[in-house]
Amino acid sequence: xxxxxxxxxxxxxxxxxxxxxxxxxxxxxxxxxxxxxxxxxxxxxxxxxxxxxxxxxxxxxxxxxxxxxxxxxxxxxxxxxxxxxxxxxxxxxxxxxxxxxxxxxxxxxxxxxxxxxxxxxxxxxxxxxxxxxxxxxxxxxxxxxxxxxxxxxxxxxxxxxxxxxxxxxxxxxxxxxxxxxxxxxxxxxxxxxxxxxxxxxxxxxxxxxxxxxxxxxxxxxxxxxxxxxxxxxxxxxxxxxxxxxxxxxxxxxxxxxxxxxxxxxxxxxxxxxxxxxxxxxxxxxxxxxxxxxxxxxxxxxxxxxxxxxxxxxxxxxxxxxxxxxxxxxxxxxxxxxxxxxxx
Amino acid sequence: xxxxxxxxxxxxxxxxxxxxxxxxxxxxxxxxxxxxxxxxxxxxxxxxxxxxxxxxxxxxxxxxxxxxxxxxxxxxxxxxxxxxxxxxxxxxxxxxxxxxxxxxxxxxxxxxxxxxxxxxxxxxxxxxxxxxxxxxxxxxxxxxxxxxxxxxxxxxxxxxxxxxxxxxxxxxxxxxxxxxxxxxxxxxxxxxxxxxxxxxxxxxxxxxxxxxxxxxxxxxxxxxxxxxxxxxxxxxxxxxxxxxxxxxxxxxxxxxxxxxxxxxxxxxxxxxxxxxxxxxxxxxxxxxxxxxxxxxxxxxxxxxxxxxxxxxxxxxxxxxxxxxxxxxxxxxxxxxxxxxxxxxxxx
Numbered sequence: 282x283x284x285x286x287x288x289x290x291x292x293x294x295x296x297x298x299x300x301x302x303x304x305x306x307x308x309x310x311x312x313x314x315x316x317x318x319x320x321x322x323x324x325x326x327x328x329x330x331x332x333x334x335x336x337x338x339x340x341x342x343x344x345x346x347x348x349x350x351x352x353x354x355x356x357x358x359x360x361x362x363x364x365x366x367x368x369x370x371x372x373x374x375x376x377x378x379x380x381x382x383x384x385x386x387x388x389x390x391x392x393x394x395x396x397x398x399x400x401x402x403x404x405x406x407x408x409x410x411x412x413x414x415x416x417x418x419x420x421x422x423x424x425x426x427x428x429x430x431x432x433x434x435x436x437x438x439x440x441x442x443x444x445x446x447x448x449x450x451x452x453x454x455x456x457x458x459x460x461x462x463x464x465x466x467x468x469x470x471x472x473x474x475x476x477x478x479x480x481x482x483x484x485x486x487x488x489x490x491x492x493x494x495x496x497x498x499x500x501x502x503x504x505x506x507x508x509x510x511x512x513x514x515x516x517x518x519x520x521x522x523x524x525x526x527x528x529x530x531x532x533x534x535x536x537x538x539x540x541x542x543x544x545x546x547x548x549x550x551x552x553x554x555x556x557x558x559x560x561x562x563x564x565x566x567x568x569x570x571x572x573x574x575x576x577x578x579x580x581x582x583x584x585x586x587x588x589x590x591x592x593x594x595x596x597x598x599x600x601x602x603x604x605x606x607x608x609x610x611x612x613x614x615x616x617x618x619x620x621x622x623x624x
Numbered sequence: 625x626x627x628x629x630x631x632x633x634x635x636x637x638x639x640x641x642x643x644x645x646x647x648x649x650x651x652x653x654x655x656x657x658x659x660x661x662x663x664x665x666x667x668x669x670x671x672x673x674x675x676x677x678x679x680x681x682x683x684x685x686x687x688x689x690x691x692x693x694x695x696x697x698x699x700x701x702x703x704x705x706x707x708x709x710x711x712x713x714x715x716x717x718x719x720x721x722x723x724x725x726x727x728x729x730x731x732x733x734x735x736x737x738x739x740x741x742x743x744x745x746x747x748x749x750x751x752x753x754x755x756x757x758x759x760x761x762x763x764x765x766x767x768x769x770x771x772x773x774x775x776x777x778x779x780x781x782x783x784x785x786x787x788x789x790x791x792x793x794x795x796x797x798x799x800x801x802x803x804x805x806x807x808x809x810x811x812x813x814x815x816x817x818x819x820x821x822x823x824x825x826x827x828x829x830x831x832x833x834x835x836x837x838x839x840x841x842x843x844x845x846x847x848x849x850x851x852x853x854x855x856x857x858x859x860x861x862x863x864x865x866x867x868x869x870x871x872x873x874x875x876x877x878x879x880x881x882x883x884x885x886x887x888x889x890x891x892x893x894x895x896x897x898x899x900x901x902x903x904x905x906x907x908x909x910x911x912x913x914x915x916x917x918x919x920x921x922x923x924x925x926x927x928x929x930x931x932x933x934x935x936x937x938x939x940x941x942x943x944x945x946x947x948x949x950x951x952x953x954x955x956x957x958x959x960x961x962x963x964x965x966x967x968x969x970x971x
Contacts, residue, residue: 330816330817330818437903440903467673467904468843468884468888469883469884469887469904471887471899472889472900473899475897476897476899494817496817496891497889501897524891535818536891538817539817539846539891540844540846540847540849541849541850541890541892542845542849542885543873543890544869544870544873546892547850551821553822557786557789557819
């Protein structure tokens, strides 16, 4: 079993109203009944393809956008109930690192000013103490003091992301939401940033929510993984459970679509999903994967499916996992639909 | 697959140099690139951002605009040097003999015309057929790239199609004239992995069945391993290693190639996170000698002083490194990429 939850999200839902015409509106359900528990000092990876709602979950947890319903707990505080002044105070404890470091840092502020900003907002330190802390932060993320007077565009993408991270950890937060922190970076730099994030987690006891579409990055950084599809959690479990024993057809398709950098593994079996992710406007009840799933049956159209437990830590929202389906049968159906990679 | 049969060479790039003349100085984006592309094969052009891979592709088609300038080299198709051709002659080559697809398919399509009209326009310009015939052909082409409901989709505007769908339209347009060569510049970057897999299947199938040569530009070694027959690795405007996929992945010779393979994270096996220390050099002020020496864990004084020549590292396998040419005798250990010493050297 996993340790007790430090960050707890229950039945989170977020609807966006979108305009479909001059007067007509439609509801886009970006996040639908998402529940997560993250124990202190660990990382939960949120994976899924574009439009699956993973970033919306991250933003709702920090209340950068208001959730439509659901509860969010950070330690013993219910974040979802806080009034604006209390929320302002708790923001120091929960921070975010954004995807594109070039766009998320104000181009008119020097790196020194950028690092001082969170301290100005959230702490009562004296000017001298702030200066000390800024220098300390620089060193923590592996930058030199001469960077302080430079502007973001004068440093490389990897260094910009280091600044983004330094800003996020400036106020000794408990939770950091990492929204695709490495997807804008080159392969050779990506490792440096991941190493830095993991070192900071260890030193400061940080809890991470790691949002990414890149399964290889998630595999190397997270204890737990939640796979999202069209606003809902398709499968959630420990990293080894998701990678070694994926049960949901979507997880299997996602994993088998990742190219393996080894020519000897060409022609590996792949689960193909026809079509593309549909729009999240007016999603019918039932399994969101229904139109693309090779194993769909009529029961999939019933509302739900709920998360069926496979082990105490591993849950899957697929009707094939219901207890009256034999595991063997499920395995056979899954294997029969794998398609050999063509060459 | 036969390797090295020179009769099968479709296009040869020799000593290509493309510089950009900016206020800050001369950017040596491509600095003496040389490689060959073979009929019926997919050649992967791999490198990090700023390594010059896209500029190389644009130079082949003479699509580099000011402040960029192709200042030297040859792009040979048979006996013909494409770089010596004028714009009018080049226009006959683009799209007919060599076509290209780009990274952002939605930006490459015109947003104010339905995709069917855009395909039909290309066909009419190229083949002078009637409007009606062109429209029918457009529908057939959309069907050939597995777009569902092509009769309806010909009337769709680019914004009504998904990214994967737009890239299929681009592939249909590019392959429509049965070109001898297809240049694909990161065609799946920005697409989701399940969509990417389908687009790659399509490219592979179309290129193989038509025996088209393909230059596939990417930074993703996973895609290269699954799709390509040969690999050309670029670093700081130069080709540092090239060979067959098996050679490059099983016995990479250049330290950069090695570092790149080691630092690629994998979903299928457990391995520690590895990185190449430092950053890609500024293309205006390239390091002396071997451009990779400031980041190379095996570098010695010679690497700083003298640029290594491209030497053979086996059958059809070449690398540009003093260790490969035995001027420095050193063993390249893989472990070095995961060692904390290399990592802490940082940026």
